[in-house]
Amino acid sequence: MPRPSEPPKNIWFRRRVSLTRSLVELWAFRELTATLAERDLRVRYKQAALGVAWAVITPVIMMLAFSLIVNKITHTNTGLHHPPYPLWSYMGLLPWTFFSSTVGGGGMSLVSNNTLLNKLYCPREVFPIAGMIDATFDALIAALVLAIMFPALGFAPASTSIYVPLLLIVLVMFTMGVTLAVSVIVVYMRDLRLAIPMVLQFGLFVTPVIYPPTKLSHHPAFLIAYSVINPLVPVIDGMRRCVLSGQPPNWTWLLAGGVSSLVFLVGGFWLFKRLETGIADVA
Amino acid sequence: MLPKGTIEVSEIWKRFRLDDRPTYLQDRIAQIGDRIKNRKAESWRWALRDISFKAEPGESWALVGPNGAGKSTLLKIICRVMYQTAGRVDLYGRVGALIEVRAGISPLLTGRENIFLTGSIMGLKRRDVARRFDEIVEFAELNAAVDRQVKYYSSGMQMRLGFAVAAFLSPDILLVDEVLAVGDATFQQRCLDRIRAVLAEGTTLLFVSHDLAAVEATCTNGIWIHHGAIETMGPVRQVLSAYRGAVEGEAKARSHIRGRISVLQAEASGEDGGLAKTGGPLHVDLTLHSDENYRAWIYLGVSEGAATPIFLINPGRETVLEPGSTRVQCSVPSMPLPRGKYYLWGGVYKNWTQGEELISWQPITQFEVYGPELDAAPKAVVRLSPLHVESSWDIEAA
Numbered sequence: 001m002p003r004p005s006e007p008p009k010n011i012w013f014r015r016r017v018s019l020t021r022s023l024v025e026l027w028a029f030r031e032l033t034a035t036l037a038e039r040d041l042r043v044r045y046k047q048a049a050l051g052v053a054w055a056v057i058t059p060v061i062m063m064l065a066f067s068l069i070v071n072k073i074t075h076t077n078t079g080l081h082h083p084p085y086p087l088w089s090y091m092g093l094l095p096w097t098f099f100s101s102t103v104g105g106g107g108m109s110l111v112s113n114n115t116l117l118n119k120l121y122c123p124r125e126v127f128p129i130a131g132m133i134d135a136t137f138d139a140l141i142a143a144l145v146l147a148i149m150f151p152a153l154g155f156a157p158a159s160t161s162i163y164v165p166l167l168l169i170v171l172v173m174f175t176m177g178v179t180l181a182v183s184v185i186v187v188y189m190r191d192l193r194l195a196i197p198m199v200l201q202f203g204l205f206v207t208p209v210i211y212p213p214t215k216l217s218h219h220p221a222f223l224i225a226y227s228v229i230n231p232l233v234p235v236i237d238g239m240r241r242c243v244l245s246g247q248p249p250n251w252t253w254l255l256a257g258g259v260s261s262l263v264f265l266v267g268g269f270w271l272f273k274r275l276e277t278g279i280a281d282v283a
Numbered sequence: 284m285l286p287k288g289t290i291e292v293s294e295i296w297k298r299f300r301l302d303d304r305p306t307y308l309q310d311r312i313a314q315i316g317d318r319i320k321n322r323k324a325e326s327w328r329w330a331l332r333d334i335s336f337k338a339e340p341g342e343s344w345a346l347v348g349p350n351g352a353g354k355s356t357l358l359k360i361i362c363r364v365m366y367q368t369a370g371r372v373d374l375y376g377r378v379g380a381l382i383e384v385r386a387g388i389s390p391l392l393t394g395r396e397n398i399f400l401t402g403s404i405m406g407l408k409r410r411d412v413a414r415r416f417d418e419i420v421e422f423a424e425l426n427a428a429v430d431r432q433v434k435y436y437s438s439g440m441q442m443r444l445g446f447a448v449a450a451f452l453s454p455d456i457l458l459v460d461e462v463l464a465v466g467d468a469t470f471q472q473r474c475l476d477r478i479r480a481v482l483a484e485g486t487t488l489l490f491v492s493h494d495l496a497a498v499e500a501t502c503t504n505g506i507w508i509h510h511g512a513i514e515t516m517g518p519v520r521q522v523l524s525a526y527r528g529a530v531e532g533e534a535k536a537r538s539h540i541r542g543r544i545s546v547l548q549a550e551a552s553g554e555d556g557g558l559a560k561t562g563g564p565l566h567v568d569l570t571l572h573s574d575e576n577y578r579a580w581i582y583l584g585v586s587e588g589a590a591t592p593i594f595l596i597n598p599g600r601e602t603v604l605e606p607g608s609t610r611v612q613c614s615v616p617s618m619p620l621p622r623g624k625y626y627l628w629g630g631v632y633k634n635w636t637q638g639e640e641l642i643s644w645q646p647i648t649q650f651e652v653y654g655p656e657l658d659a660a661p662k663a664v665v666r667l668s669p670l671h672v673e674s675s676w677d678i679e680a681a
């Protein structure tokens with residue numbers, strides 16, 4: 001019997017992705033995720049003389065640069081109660097740094113863990129997720145600086161800070177969606193990795209991190225649309241409102257950004273799962 | 284649900300893109316452009332075609348075949364690192380893989396950290412790894428080095444670490460892909476011992492190796508893959524002898540006996556021109572043709588497959604080759620070979636030690652030996668070449 005040159009159509013492999021199964025599997029591999037995150041942290045801080053301090057240095061230097069220079073050139077209206085600019089900019093830099101280091105680190109995770117990927121099966125999401133855990137760790141350490149900044153600048157966090165978890169959910173969904181998409185696309189198009197730092201740099205300036213969103217436009221429709229494109233806008237703005245100005249977040253923006261970040265997450269996950277099957281073929 | 288340790292592979296097909304251009308953005312754009320322009324169908328290469336087999340728990344299967352036959356691709360599909368194009372793979376139980384031993388090891392971490400990392404990749408809990416930690420360290424002979432960064436390890440130590448972790452985490456299925464070639468002889472033997480110990484614990488083994496002797500001493504079943512398809516499947520000895528036979532046939536087709544002198548005729552036979560017998564004589568009869576006058580050294584050897592010879596007929600013979608034909612005869616009074624097919628190798632050199640080749644070292648003819656077959660090697664005994672050595676035993680209470 002001669003062997004057919006192609007497999008019969010009915011046995012072709014079609015990958016079925018079930019969300020619940022993926023999540024169950026991800027949960028089963030939680031120890032691996034933790035180990036990977038821990039490894040990356042250890043590796044990163046093992047050879048750094050200043051160690052964990054690096055997590056603090058980056059946002060603090062940026063905050064100082066913005067406070068000393070940007071704020072001198074253009075006077076920024078920091079909103080209700082006029083919180084001091086260093087606090088105000090640090091409040092924006094924390095979520096931004098979390099976003100950019102997750103996308104930068106987690107986005108590269110499939111490429112940099114190439115050898116592990118080819119060794120054994122595990123749900124591939126563990127690599128970008130481990131990248132996000134690392135960034136979370138760094139962000140928590142960087143947030144400790146606030147404990148010094150608040151008393152030093154004679155300011156106190158407002159009671160509306162209870163809305164912060166809501167903002168963080170939006171932040172995490174958006175960041176994860178982008179990271180999942182970036183990490184898998186980079187495997188297929190290697191030179192996009194060179195573009196990532198550039199795009200992130202660009203993002204720092206188009207996102208209202210060092211200026212309030214109202215500087216962009218006073219048009220309400222524009223700001224809602226912008227919140228959809230870039231859910232970091234309501235997150236960063238919301239952080240300042242809740243923690244510093246004692247206001248609730250702008251609910252319209254937050255809703256727009258929240259829905260959009262959910263779409264980013266689902267879309268990123270879908271893309272990831274679609275392209276995941278071919279990673280070993282091209283990597 | 285089938286018992287743990289079962290591997291069921293049915294009708295696996297795998298293809299790769301033929302136009303494997305580097306994956307840079309400009310290439311992608313160029314590809315898309317090509318596709319729009321001439322709507323050319325994408326070209327594919329089938330790396331695996333219609334592979335099916337089923338390994339029961341505790342069985343040991345060998346995958347043999349030439350380089351590029353698809354063995355590693357199959358292994359990758361079985362451990363779900365790569366996805367098949369068509370077909371089904373069903374695995375039951377935890378999988379341990381030794382596909383590239385050093386692959387999962389992070390050079391910046393210590394040996395200890397790496398052991399835990401590899402363990403959790405295999406789906407083990409930290410405390411399970413902790414329980415076997417001492418055994419792993421002992422097997423890998425790391426001792427105090429376990430708390431040193433792996434980048435300061437020798438490549439042998441890294442290999443031992445990788446092997447030890449995978450082999451001691453008691454997987455239900457162990458996949459081994461040509462990894463033993465790296466270590467020294469003692470460690471290779473210990474690895475094989477460990478693999479057999481794992482087998483004895485009921486693990487299913489899938490073993491890829493070009494070391495046919497190790498395969499024969501380890502596995503009970505074999506699959507010979509050729510150009511992505513199963514050529515033969517069955518008991519390991521049967522598969523290996525079919526595979527060896529094919530390799531020999533290939534070698535015969537390849538051997539053009541040419542050099543500055545040529546072999547006109549070559550024959551190796553037993554007594555009175557008959558078949559050679561185990562323990563009997565072997566007569567080699569060669570006719571060489573030379574255009575010039577040479578002072579030459581002739582060497583002969585015998586091999587089983589078309590690989591390295593089992594033995595050389597030592598010493599070689601120094602002679603003077605006159606222009607024209609020369610008949611060379613050589614007799615071995617007693618051949619220590621069991622039943623089988625063998626190759627006679629020959630080489631003619633101009634200056635003995637400097638070895639300027641007149642005929643390069645190569646198989647020149649084939650002969651068969653009749654006699655008793657060698658017993659199958661007991662488990663764990665790696666037999667490199669089949670020699671039949673006469674012996675007498677004397678056992679008494681002492």
